[in-house]
Each structure stands twice: as C-alpha cells, then as structure tokens.
Amino acid sequence: MSLVAVTVFVIAYALIASDRVNIGLPGLNGFEVAKRLRQQPALQNAVLVAMTGYGRESDRQRSREAGFDHHLVKPGDFGKVLEILATVSESPAR
Numbered sequence: 001m002s003l004v005a006v007t008v009f010v011i012a013y014a015l016i017a018s019d020r021v022n023i024g025l026p027g028l029n030g031f032e033v034a035k036r037l038r039q040q041p042a043l044q045n046a047v048l049v050a051m052t053g054y055g056r057e058s059d060r061q062r063s064r065e066a067g068f069d070h071h072l073v074k075p076g077d078f079g080k081v082l083e084i085l086a087t088v089s090e091s092p093a094r
Helices: 003-017 030-038 057-066 078-090
Strands: 049-052 070-073
Touching (some): 030 049, 030 057, 049 057, 070 078
Parallel strands (some): 049 070
C-alpha cells in the first residue's frame, strides 16, 4: 500500500471516528468526499471503502457512482476488511 493510500485511510478514519463524515447526511457526506478524492490526480488509484448502515442495491450503486471501490454494511466484517487490505497491498493500481 502506498504512503498516499495510507495517508488517505488515516485521514478518512479520523473524520469518520469524529463523526464528521457520514455517507448519508446532507452537506459534505461520504459520497461527496469520495467524488472529491477521485478528482485529485494523486489519489486516482486510492482504494475507497464505504462503511455504512445502508445496504440496498441502490445504496451500493450510489457508492460505485461516487467512486467507492467497496461497500461494506455495518456492522463491518473484519475478515472482509482484511481481504480488501490484502488485495490493496498486492497491487499498485486500482
């Protein structure tokens, strides 16, 4: 995993842990954060994972359209998170 990807993960985790970003709330929500990250050339290959309480197919589609690579439904499956991290560390590009 690149330093950029680790940095993005740490920043995103800090925002989420402080309840400042929620995928479904008005304003700067998780969808908007993903869109903005995808606009940054240095972050084009970052792997974005949505962790949310929304699990319908339409929610998953909206995540894909926003730029998320994965959509996990709460409570999170730690095994799936490890699987995603292993995949990310194996390949330099998305």
